[in-house]
Amino acid sequence: MNVKVDFDESKVARSFNNGYSKARKWLKNEVAKDTNVFTSMLSGDLRESVLPSIGNANDYLVWSVIYAAYQYYGSWADGTHVIQRHSQPGTDILYFEKAKAIHKEKWIRVAKKLAGGRL
Numbered sequence: 001m002n003v004k005v006d007f008d009e010s011k012v013a014r015s016f017n018n019g020y021s022k023a024r025k026w027l028k029n030e031v032a033k034d035t036n037v038f039t040s041m042l043s044g045d046l047r048e049s050v051l052p053s054i055g056n057a058n059d060y061l062v063w064s065v066i067y068a069a070y071q072y073y074g075s076w077a078d079g080t081h082v083i084q085r086h087s088q089p090g091t092d093i094l095y096f097e098k099a100k101a102i103h104k105e106k107w108i109r110v111a112k113k114l115a116g117g118r119l
Helices: 010-037 069-071 095-114
Strands: none
Touching: 010 095, 069 095
8 A cells, every 4th residue: 555645845934933932932932021020129220131141042031231141140250249138128139049949840831732742
């Protein structure tokens, strides 16, 4: 018995890429939104610095102000200048880890659904 299968690779690739693109865009936006709640905010520059990386094609987010690493890790790279406390309630160091602990399951579930169950 012979079977002939016609397979349009470009159509399947487009479908996969569209789903992946939607999932990535949603996920980056949601991670930034959920994480920014925990970032310190004096002027808003740290929170706003992530916005350009939401719309790019990379798979990562960047909080790009010069002091972002200091705020994230809670001290300078050499261990000095330790942040004793943040001025706003609910903000903390390691803000992505805090957001991930709360929202990871939602991020995975929705991104998977948007990608057509393919993640």
